[in-house]
Amino acid sequence: MTTLHTLNRSPADTQLFKQLLSTIRVGDTLLLLEDAVYYCIKNNLNRTIQDIEVFALKDDVHARGIPFEGSDVKLASYEEYVRLTERTDKLINWY
Amino acid sequence: MTIELDEISNEDTAIESKFDLLIVLQQAPYSSASANEALDLALAAGTFEQKVALLFIEDGVYQLMSEQAPDALQQKSLEKMINALSFYGVSMLAVESHSLFERDLHPEKNIIQGVHFELLNTKSIQDLYDRSKTIIRF
Amino acid sequence: MLGSPYNSQAAYSALRYTQAAISLGHEVYRVFFYQDGVHTSTRLSAPPQDEFNIYEAWQSLQKEHSLDFVTCIAAAARRGVLNDTESKRHNLPAANLAEGFDLSGLGQLVEANSVSDRLVTFGA
Numbered sequence: 001m002t003t004l005h006t007l008n009r010s011p012a013d014t015q016l017f018k019q020l021l022s023t024i025r026v027g028d029t030l031l032l033l034e035d036a037v038y039y040c041i042k043n044n045l046n047r048t049i050q051d052i053e054v055f056a057l058k059d060d061v062h063a064r065g066i067p068f069e070g071s072d073v074k075l076a077s078y079e080e081y082v083r084l085t086e087r088t089d090k091l092i093n094w095y
Numbered sequence: 096m097t098i099e100l101d102e103i104s105n106e107d108t109a110i111e112s113k114f115d116l117l118i119v120l121q122q123a124p125y126s127s128a129s130a131n132e133a134l135d136l137a138l139a140a141g142t143f144e145q146k147v148a149l150l151f152i153e154d155g156v157y158q159l160m161s162e163q164a165p166d167a168l169q170q171k172s173l174e175k176m177i178n179a180l181s182f183y184g185v186s187m188l189a190v191e192s193h194s195l196f197e198r199d200l201h202p203e204k205n206i207i208q209g210v211h212f213e214l215l216n217t218k219s220i221q222d223l224y225d226r227s228k229t230i231i232r233f
Numbered sequence: 234m235l236g237s238p239y240n241s242q243a244a245y246s247a248l249r250y251t252q253a254a255i256s257l258g259h260e261v262y263r264v265f266f267y268q269d270g271v272h273t274s275t276r277l278s279a280p281p282q283d284e285f286n287i288y289e290a291w292q293s294l295q296k297e298h299s300l301d302f303v304t305c306i307a308a309a310a311r312r313g314v315l316n317d318t319e320s321k322r323h324n325l326p327a328a329n330l331a332e333g334f335d336l337s338g339l340g341q342l343v344e345a346n347s348v349s350d351r352l353v354t355f356g357a
Contacts (some may be wrong), residue, residue: 001225008242008356015153019121022217023224033244042263059249087333092230095235095243095356114347132268132308139339145347229352233268 002021003028004088006081008095010035026051029084031076033057037066039073046072057081112186117227120155124173125165130158131232134176141184147179148187150215150223155233156194159206174207179212189213191220212230234264235356237272238287244273247355248290255298260354263301263345266334271309274302276331288331295333306336 005024009016024030031054032039037060041043045054055076061068068075076084085091118137124130133149140147151159158173165172180188192214200206202214215223224230236243247264254261266274275357278288295302309330310319316336320328330336 007244015121015322019152022222024223033246057246078249081250082253082257082259085353090228091351091353092224093232093354093356095231095354116343128268128308128311135307136267136339136342138341143340143343143347145343229346231352231354232356 001090002088003090003092004031004084004090005029006031006033006091006093007036007039008032008034008093010038016094021049022050023092024049029053029055029088031055031057031084032073033060033083037064038059040066040068040071043071043073055080055084112146112226114148114186114223114227115229116140116147117150117223117230118147119150119152119230119231119232120158121153123157123162125168125170129233130155130173131171131176132179134173136231136233137180137185138176138183141180144184145187148189148223148227149185150189150191150193150220151212152194152220154194156190156198156200159190159212160200161205161207170230175176177207187213189215189220189223191215193217234266234270234273234355235268235321237269238278238354240269241357243270243355243357244287244291247353248294250353250355251294251300261300262349263303263341264295265342265345266302266304267308267339267342269312270326270355271304271312271314274304274309274331274334275314275329278328292331292333300333302334303337303341304330304334305337305342309336 005020005028007020031048036055040056040061054073056073058075058077061075096109115128118133120133121132122129137147163174188210234243234247238244251261251264257292273291294300304314313330314330315325316330317328319336
């Protein structure tokens with residue numbers, strides 16, 4: 001069973017992120033949206049969450065001016081968010 | 096009467112069921128409508144015969160404290176709602192053990208008595224998420 | 234949808250997601266507005282002309298695709314969002330529920346969850 005996790009809070013909300021980390025599994029997918037796209041600045045998520053595909057919502061990234069060269073995170077449109085929801089067996093929204 | 100701390104393992108019957116809805120309560124009571132509106136949803140889902148589980152985690156565990164007197168803030172009693180949950184068909188009330196202990200709360204002392212809570216560790220919570228079709232957090 | 238416009242991005246993200254889902258051919262069974270999300274269903278908002286009007290955007294989306302928008306009646310009443318019936322029932326001077334939204338109970342959220350493949354939640 002694969003799960004799509006979405007996260008919308010900035011890295012300042014450590015408690016929420018801790019809960020997400022306790023639940024996410026290898027093979028799951030993570031989509032960052034709204035303030036969670038700020039995780040992309042440090043580009044160190046792959047050290048925390050290994051073997052998980054990470055996406056960030058394009059419009060949220062661009063609006064916030066987040067630098068994106070050489071990032072492991074892939075940009076996604078809202079349509080791609082919907083596609084990710086279809087592709088996985090389950091959805092957990094973290095907010 | 097003593098309440099035992101159950102360290103729930105994967106094989107425990109408590110989390111063999113599947114749930115239609117898992118409601119996660121992560122906020123403290125009274126400072127917002129979050130706790131009340133989460134419990135309202137729990138009651139509605141139970142009434143509509145859905146298999147519902149509740150998970151109290153982080154500040155949500157404060158909702159379970161036993162000496163609450165919310166009329167001091169002219170607010171409704173959460174304790175009454177929590178006591179009514181199983182009567183209305185909510186199948187499981189789970190609490191994250193770590194959230195309780197890091198807040199210096201103990202099941203025998205400061206938690207509502209007379210209600211059965213499953214004390215869960217991280218692995219069991221992951222199981223609970225696995226077994227729930229939909230998760231809504233408050 | 235659990236967040237109100239201006240207090241969080243929930244209403245906007247949910248709007249974009251819903252539009253995307255429809256464009257990809259999905260059936261959006263229902264959009265349920267709960268907690269502060271009920272504020273999205275007011276018809277009395279007046280954002281500045283040079284700002285995006287999220288309220289109108291939701292209303293247009295509902296109209297264009299005949300979507301089922303349900304606002305939780307209890308959450309709305311306590312936050313001051315009422316239709317004509319509720320306004321009269323409470324002896325209040327006005328009603329402000331926008332066209333295209335229906336006031337109903339949490340049972341509608343529960344039902345939608347039980348018949349849908351996915352429930353997507355946009356929280357604050």
